Amino acid sequence: MYLTASEEEILAGEQGYVLQKAMEILAALGDIYGADRLIPVKSTQIAGVSYKTIGDAGLEWISDLSGVARVPSILNPAGIDRLRWRELGVSEEFAAKQGQIIDAYEKLGIIAECTCTPYNIRDDIAEIGDHLAWSESSAVSYANSVIGARTNREGGPSALAAALIGKTPNYGYHLDENRIPSLAIRVEGELSGSDYGALGYIAGRIAGTRVPVFSLESVPTDDERKALGAAMAASGAVALYYIDGLPPYPAGGECDTSDIDERVVIEQSEIEGVYGLHRCDPDIIALGCPHCSAAELAKLRDLLAGKTVTKEFWICTSRRLRNRHPDIVAGIESSGAKVVCDTCMVVSPVCARYDCMMVNSGKALLYVPQLCGTDAVLGRLEDCVRAAVGGG
Ligand code: F3S
Numbered sequence: 001m002y003l004t005a006s007e008e009e010i011l012a013g014e015q016g017y018v019l020q021k022a023m024e025i026l027a028a029l030g031d032i033y034g035a036d037r038l039i040p041v042k043s044t045q046i047a048g049v050s051y052k053t054i055g056d057a058g059l060e061w062i063s064d065l066s067g068v069a070r071v072p073s074i075l076n077p078a079g080i081d082r083l084r085w086r087e088l089g090v091s092e093e094f095a096a097k098q099g100q101i102i103d104a105y106e107k108l109g110i111i112a113e114c115t116c117t118p119y120n121i122r123d124d125i126a127e128i129g130d131h132l133a134w135s136e137s138s139a140v141s142y143a144n145s146v147i148g149a150r151t152n153r154e155g156g157p158s159a160l161a162a163a164l165i166g167k168t169p170n171y172g173y174h175l176d177e178n179r180i181p182s183l184a185i186r187v188e189g190e191l192s193g194s195d196y197g198a199l200g201y202i203a204g205r206i207a208g209t210r211v212p213v214f215s216l217e218s219v220p221t222d223d224e225r226k227a228l229g230a231a232m233a234a235s236g237a238v239a240l241y242y243i244d245g246l247p248p249y250p251a252g253g254e255c256d257t258s259d260i261d262e263r264v265v266i267e268q269s270e271i272e273g274v275y276g277l278h279r280c281d282p283d284i285i286a287l288g289c290p291h292c293s294a295a296e297l298a299k300l301r302d303l304l305a306g307k308t309v310t311k312e313f314w315i316c317t318s319r320r321l322r323n324r325h326p327d328i329v330a331g332i333e334s335s336g337a338k339v340v341c342d343t344c345m346v347v348s349p350v351c352a353r354y355d356c357m358m359v360n361s362g363k364a365l366l367y368v369p370q371l372c373g374t375d376a377v378l379g380r381l382e383d384c385v386r387a388a389v390g391g392g
Contacts, residue, residue, distance in 0.1 A: 001085060001169060002037045003031035011091030012166070018067045022161035029158055030169030031178040038167035043072045043120050043125035046110060046163065047135035048156025050079035050347035053173030059255045062104040069109035070166030072125050073159075074118040076136045077291070077344045078102060082114075082319070088136070088340065089350050097166035110163065114342040115318035117226070117291040119147060121155065128248060131174055136291045137239070138363060141229030144240040146222055148248030151175045153239050173240055181213035181242055184260045192219050195378050197362030198274035200231025202266055204238050213242040213260070223293050230290050231362025274365070280375040283329040285388040286345035286368075287381070288316030289361035294325055297339070301331035303385045310390035312354070313337040316344045337388065346371050361383050 003011060011027060012019040016344060026038060048054050054062075076097055081088055085095045106112045116136045119126055126132055128148035134140050135154045143149040152172040154162065162168045172178055185203055203212060212232075219230065220243065232238035242250065287300070292315060300315055315332060319341040322329050329339045345351050351372040359365055359381050368376035379387065 001027060001035045003027065005103060005196045007038060008389040016323070018065050021116050022067070022164040025158055025161040026165060026167065026169055030171065033171040035169035035171040037170050038165070039170045040069055040166060041133045041162055041168050042127075042130040043074070043118070043132055043134075043160045044069070044154075044163040045076065045132070045134035045136055045139055046072050046156055046159045047076040048072045048104070049075045049077065049101060049105070049114060049344070051101055052079045052347055052349045054101070054156075056097070057099050059104070062101060063299040065104070065108060065160075067108055067164045071163060073110045073163040073368050074121075074125070075102070075105055075110055075112060075114045077116055077347050078342050079348055080343055082342045084338070084340070086271050087315065088348070089353070090348070094349055101207065108160075108164070110220070113318060113320055115291050115320070116344070117142070117293065117318060119143065120291070120293050121318050121320040131168065133168040133250040135206070137233035138226065138230030140239050141219065141233045141241070143224050144173055145229055145242065145248075146225045149233050150179075154232075179211065179240060179250050180259045180261050181211045181250065182261050183207055183210045183212040184215065184263040185212050186215040186263070186265045187217065188265060189271070190384075191220070191224075191271065192218065193224065194227065194360040194362075194378065195271055196220055196228040197360065197365070198271045198378060199266065199362075200228040201235050201274050201362035201365060202270055203228075204232035204236030205215040206232065206264055207232060207236045207241075209237045209239045211240050211242070212238065213244055215244045219246070223296055226290055227361060231366070234363040275378050278365070278375060278377050280377050282352070282356045282358035282377060282387055284312040284314065284354040285358045285384050286314040286316065286351070286364065287360055287384060288314070288340075289344055289346065289359060289364035291344070292317040292321070292323055294328070297321065297325060297328045297332065299381070300337075300385070301328045303382065304332055304335040304337060307335050307385070307389045309336040313388040314340045314345060316340050327358055335389070358384055358387050
């Protein structure tokens with residue numbers, strides 16, 4: 001990969017050891033994937049935050065780094081709600097280690113907003129055509145597929161390297177030729193809400209690493225597109241998808257079907273089947289995978305009005321949105337539900353204490369059993385609320 005004179009200087013260590021190591025990571029990635037050069041990024045989003053996933057080795061690595069992020073850079077969810085961790089049952093030791101990890105990132109100029117939906121807290125970090133270096137797979141899918149920005153799915157270290165250098169290698173989803181759909185998926189029947197997560201659960205397995213284009217009978221909201229992309233990134237490795245008739249489109253205009261090499265149909269009965277894949281009696285209901293938007297919080301407030309929850313009920317979102325909408329949060333929490341920030345039902349260590357979690361997310365349906373060892377059952381939003389208030 002070609003490096004400019006100033007990039008060569010960094011690689012030679014003339015701007016210090018940490019930047020040298022960051023440049024080594026980017027140069028190695030560029031060489032492996034055949035990038036021609038480094039390109040500037042508008043923002044980065046960095047995974048590898050929860051102490052549950054990175055442990056002491058990760059804490060030590062981050063603590064040894066120095067430097068300052070050159071572009072807005074936001075963290076993925078941590079293992080704790082930074083203000084309410086005691087109330088949620090997190091141990092002192094875990095909270096202390098988690099605090100050290102977040103502090104270490106903050107020292108590098110990383111914004112300590114721990115969210116998988118950074119696009120919901122700042123409009124200026126990703127716009128159509130922008131190059132990014134984001135890690136969280138659901139955020140990568142949203143950036144590529146809904147915003148029309150361009151990012152590969154970065155690992156935590158490569159996203160951090162991009163933050164410190166302000167650039168990323170030009171390969172993969174940064175290039176037009178890798179953003180062309182090759183799989184057409186026609187979905188029969190009208191979908192809404194968690195149906196999109198169920199669709200993603202099925203479609204990701206079919207698509208694998210390919211770029212699918214969906215033909216849908218209903219028009220999804222941005223939150224529904226978020227749920228579809230998150231589930232496909234979890235059940236497969238889909239980082240970019242299109243919906244026929246909805247922007248953003250591949251470079252050159254509306255979806256060109258000449259590169260489609262497979263066409264599949266997903267019937268509504270298959271989507272319905274995902275709701276029945278697992279059955280258990282939930283002792284916790286957890287929503288917000290990916291983190292809830294303001295619209296999703298408002299809908300929950302309305303559904304919970306006048307009700308009292310009888311089970312543990314988590315609604316995960318970003319701290320910025322919680323702070324921005326105190327009335328909505330107060331309305332939700334008057335039911336006894338908890339609006340949980342900075343963390344989620346998968347990366348929190350607390351979730352392993354429960355036997356069965358009800359979720360409305362195709363991604364959580366996959367990850368809760370894998371990463372928490374807890375059974376998971378998929379429900380529609382209204383079913384989740386009914387279960388939380390003791391209505392079965
Ligand atoms: Fe976000 Fe946690 Fe789901 S990071 S996408 S809420 S698994």
